[in-house]
Amino acid sequence: MKRRDILKGAVAGAAAFAIPSSLLAVAPTTQSGGQTLGISRRTIEVNGKSASVFGLRGADDAPGLRLRAGEAFNVLLRNETAEPTIIHWHGLTPPWPSDGVADAPLPLIGARADRSFDFPVGEPGTFWMHAHTLQEQLLLAAPLIVADPADDAKDEQEIVILLHDFSFSSPEELLAGLQSKNTGGSMDGMDMSGAQPAMAGMNDGGMMTDINDIDYDAYLANDRPLDDPEIVPVERGGRVRMRIINGATATAFTVDFGELEGELIAVDGQPVEPVKGRRFPMTMGQRIDVRAQLPRDLSSSFPILALREGSKERTGIVLRPAGATVAKLGTTADVDAPILDLTLEAQLRAIAPLASRLANKTFEMALTGDMATYRWGLEASAPILVDKGDRVEVTLRNDTMMAHPMHLHGHHFQVVAIDGQRFQGAVRDTVLVPPMRSITIAVDAVNPGKWAFHCHHLYHMASGMMSTFAYRS
Numbered sequence: 001m002k003r004r005d006i007l008k009g010a011v012a013g014a015a016a017f018a019i020p021s022s023l024l025a026v027a028p029t030t031q032s033g034g035q036t037l038g039i040s041r042r043t044i045e046v047n048g049k050s051a052s053v054f055g056l057r058g059a060d061d062a063p064g065l066r067l068r069a070g071e072a073f074n075v076l077l078r079n080e081t082a083e084p085t086i087i088h089w090h091g092l093t094p095p096w097p098s099d100g101v102a103d104a105p106l107p108l109i110g111a112r113a114d115r116s117f118d119f120p121v122g123e124p125g126t127f128w129m130h131a132h133t134l135q136e137q138l139l140l141a142a143p144l145i146v147a148d149p150a151d152d153a154k155d156e157q158e159i160v161i162l163l164h165d166f167s168f169s170s171p172e173e174l175l176a177g178l179q180s181k182n183t184g185g186s187m188d189g190m191d192m193s194g195a196q197p198a199m200a201g202m203n204d205g206g207m208m209t210d211i212n213d214i215d216y217d218a219y220l221a222n223d224r225p226l227d228d229p230e231i232v233p234v235e236r237g238g239r240v241r242m243r244i245i246n247g248a249t250a251t252a253f254t255v256d257f258g259e260l261e262g263e264l265i266a267v268d269g270q271p272v273e274p275v276k277g278r279r280f281p282m283t284m285g286q287r288i289d290v291r292a293q294l295p296r297d298l299s300s301s302f303p304i305l306a307l308r309e310g311s312k313e314r315t316g317i318v319l320r321p322a323g324a325t326v327a328k329l330g331t332t333a334d335v336d337a338p339i340l341d342l343t344l345e346a347q348l349r350a351i352a353p354l355a356s357r358l359a360n361k362t363f364e365m366a367l368t369g370d371m372a373t374y375r376w377g378l379e380a381s382a383p384i385l386v387d388k389g390d391r392v393e394v395t396l397r398n399d400t401m402m403a404h405p406m407h408l409h410g411h412h413f414q415v416v417a418i419d420g421q422r423f424q425g426a427v428r429d430t431v432l433v434p435p436m437r438s439i440t441i442a443v444d445a446v447n448p449g450k451w452a453f454h455c456h457h458l459y460h461m462a463s464g465m466m467s468t469f470a471y472r473s
Contacts, residue, residue: 034072034074034075034076034116034118035058035059035065035074035075035076036058036059036075036076036078037056037057037058037065037075037076037077037078038055038056038057038058038078038080039054039055039056039077039078039079039080039081039085039087039109039140040054040055040057040080040081041053041054041055041080041081042054042055044139044223046166046168046217046218046220046225047217047218047225049168051166051168052138053138053139053140054081054131054135054138054139054140055139055140055142056087056129056140056141056142057142063142063143063162064128064129064142064143064144064145065129065142065143065144065145066143066145066147067121067144067145067146067147068121068124068146068147068148068149069121069122069123069124069146069147069148069149070121070149071121072118072119072120072121073089073092073094073098073117073118073119073120073121074117074118075116075117075118076114076115076116076117077109077114077115077116077117078114079109079110079111079112079113079114080112081111081112082111082112083111083135084107084108084109084110084111085108085109085131085133085135085140086100086101086102086106086108086109086131086132086133087100087109087129087130087131087132087140088100088101088129088130088131088132088409089127089129089144090127090128090129090130090144090285090407090429091125091126091127091128091144091268091269091287091429092121092122092127092144092146093122093410093411093412093447094117094119094410095119095447095449096410096447096448096449096450096451097449098117098119099409099410099449099451099452100129100132101132101409101452102132102133104450104452105450108133121146122146123146123269124146124147124148124151124269125146125266125268125269125270125287126143126145126160126243126244126245126266126268126269126287126288126289127143127144127145127146127269127287128141128142128143128144128162128245128247128287129141129142129143129144130142130247132452134171134172134175134458134462135171136171136249136458137167137171137174137249137458138170138171139164139166139220139223141162141164141247142162143160143162143243143245145158145160145243146269155238155239156238156239156240156241156291157234157235157238157239157240157241158240158241158243159232159240159241159242159243159317159319160222160242160243160244160245161221161222161242161243161244161245161304161306161316161317162221162222162223162245162247163219163220163221163244163245163246163247163248163251163253163282163306163315164219164220164221164223164247164248164249165214165216165218165219165220165248165249165250165251166216166217166218166219166220167214167216167217168217169217171249171458174214174459175459175462175463178213178214178374178459178463179374179463210371210401210402211309211310211311211339211402211403212250212251212308212309212310212311213250213371213402213459214250214251214459216250216251216313218315218331219248219251219306219308219313219314219315219331220315221306221315221316221317222317224317225315225331226305226314226315226316226329226330226331227328227329227330227331229303229315229316229317229318229329230317230318231301231317231318231320231326232317232318232319232320233320233321233322234294234302234319234320234321235294235321235322236294236295236296236297236321236322237293237294237295237296238293238294239291239292239293239294240291240292240294240319241265241289241290241291242262242289242290242291242292242304243287243289244282244287244288244289244290244306245287246282246283246284246285246286246287246306248284249284249457249458249459250284250457250458250459251284251308251309252281252282252283252284252308252309252340252403252405252432253281253282253306253307253308253309253337254279254280254281254282254306254307254309254337254338254340255279255280255281255282255288255290255304255305255306255307256278256279256304256305256306256307256316257277257278257279257290257292257304258278258302258303258304258305259278259302260278260292260294260302261276261277261278261292262276262277262278262280262290262291262292263275263276263290263291263292264276264277264280264288264289264290265289265290265291266287266288266289267286267287267288267289267348267426267428268286268287268412268426268427268428268429268430269287269289269429270350270351270352270412270426270427270428271350271351271352272348272349272350272351272426273348273349273350273351275344275347275348279338280344281338281340281341281344281432282306283340283403283405283430283432283456284405284430284456284457284458285405285407285429285430285456286405286428286430286432294319294321299321299324299325300324300325300326300327301318301319301320301321301324301325301326301327302318302319302320303316303317303318303319303329304316304317304318304319307333307337307338308337309337309338309339309340310336310337310338310339311336311337312332312333312334312335312336312337313331313332313333314331314332314333314337315331316329340403340432340434341434342418342432342434342437342439345415345418345425345426345431345432345439346418346423346425348415348425348426349424349425349426350414350424350425350426350427352427353414353424353427354391354414354427354442354444355444357391358391359390359391359392359393359442360387360390360391360392361386361390361391361392361393362392362393362394362395363380363381363382363384363392363393363394363395364380364381364394364395364397365378365379365380365381365384365394365395365396365397365467366378366379366380366397366399367396367397367398367399367400367404367406367433367455367465368399368400369400369460369463369464369465370400370401371401371402374463375463375464376400376455376460376461376463376464376465377464377465378453378454378455378464378465378466378467380467383468383470384453384467384468384469384470385470385471385472386445386469386470386471386472387445387471387472388445388446388448388471389445389446390444390445391442391443391444391445392442392443392444392445393416393440393441393442393443394440394441394443395417395438395439395440396431396433396438396439396440396441397433397437397438398433398434398435398436398437398438399436400435401435401436402435402457402460403432403433403434403435404432404433404455404457404460404465405430405431405432405433405455405456405457406430406431406432406433406439406453406454406455406456407429407430407452407453407454407455407456408429408441408443408451408452408453408469409451409452409453409469410447410449410451410469411429411443411444411445411446411447411451411469412427412428412429412443413427413428413429413431413441413442413443414426414427414428414441414442414443415428415431415439415440415441416440416441416442417438417439417440418437418438418439418440419437419438420438420440422440428441430456443469445471448471449470449471450468450469450470450471451468451469451470452466452467452468452469453466453467453468453469454466454467
């Protein structure tokens with residue numbers, strides 16, 4: 001199946017959705033005063049081998065975009081490659097046609113074609129952008145930072161870390177291998193070394209669960225494995241703000257700050273009451289902002305590690321004060337990393353929670369599927385149809401033995417219950433739902449469209465775990 005077709009899923013029905021003409025208005029193909037973002041092919045080296053991947057780079061050849069809160073998202077997206085694609089602005093709340101899902105409602109951007117965007121960028125935060133096709137696996141992703149002008153006077157160094165999982169196999173081969181290995185089919189001799197069966201482990205309920213369904217060739221931080229990490233110069237005694245993005249397609253991590261105690265100040269770009277710690281979990285699609293004070297007597301470098309869930313593999317970067325030594329780091333640890341649970345989620349409290357009000361509409365959505373058939377799905381109690389101005393609550397119940405990071409496009413939501421226990425949690429756009437657990441989210445319906453609502457595990461989404469959050473026309 002072609003990349004352009006495989007992820008249309010439930011949102012392909014957008015053509016039947018009555019689309020107001022005001023929603024379909026898009027910016028002209030030329031603009032002034034904005035930024036140009038190029039989609040290109042590039043070559044990186046992984047494990048001593050060259051690999052052709054995608055890139056998303058601005059006019060200064062830096063990866064991704066950096067904007068300021070209150071500005072317009074005035075961007076010309078230029079597809080410099082020979083194949084169609086589309087980019088989703090993960091965490092922003094643009095008008096629906098600017099969202100970046102094929103045929104919902106706009107088509108893929110053709111080879112050598114442009115598309116321009118012009119909408120309010122919104123509040124500050126750590127966001128990111130990625131292909132909404134299988135091309136995401138080929139590193140078609142980049143940071144999207146919206147800076148807060150109020151931070152200009154702060155004396156702190158900003159460090160952005162984009163995590164990814166990497167395979168020398170194509171994403172189509174990985175998906176076909178998962179489906180074949182789990183249904184007993186044959187791949188006619190195809191080398192599927194990059195797609196291995198899931199690894200078993202215990203969740204926090206004591207049940208056997210499937211954790212990782214692909215054993216990747218490498219795990220990357222800013223395009224580099226840990227045996228050749230990015231070395232970031234830092235000031236002794238300085239303060240750093242690390243914006244960490246889990247851009248992996250099928251891998252959750254625990255970010256380990258080692259001897260350095262960090263202060264978690266935002267999740268998914270939304271401020272939270274600070275939580276101190278040395279380890280913070282991140283499922284696919286999520287972001288964390290962590291502030292840390294470096295000691296003045298730091299004589300050696302300081303690794304920031306991302307530990308693959310339930311496994312020994314790891315990646316990361318190294319903070320290096322002037323004159324400090326850099327120790328050689330291996331890509332595997334001595335012990336398995338933790339399995340993600342909801343301990344931190346239950347602690348988080350939003351700085352700016354949703355206004356207190358009763359829900360106008362409530363929905364139940366079951367997360368279904370299994371590794372045996374490698375078919376995944378979302379089964380709602382009723383189609384999620386809302387009216388502008390509604391307060392909507394959706395309870396996500398995971399009936400499978402794999403965790404699912406659930407992402408809603410075009411909105412931010414607040415976590416308001418775990419397993420039916422109410423609380424006023426973090427405001428997010430992506431939330432982890434572990435096996436046999438439930439999460440309730442509250443959403444204010446303020447952005448009309450037919451929005452994608454899906455698991456952010458790329459291969460679960462491609463295998464059916466995708467639905468919509470739609471407004472009545």
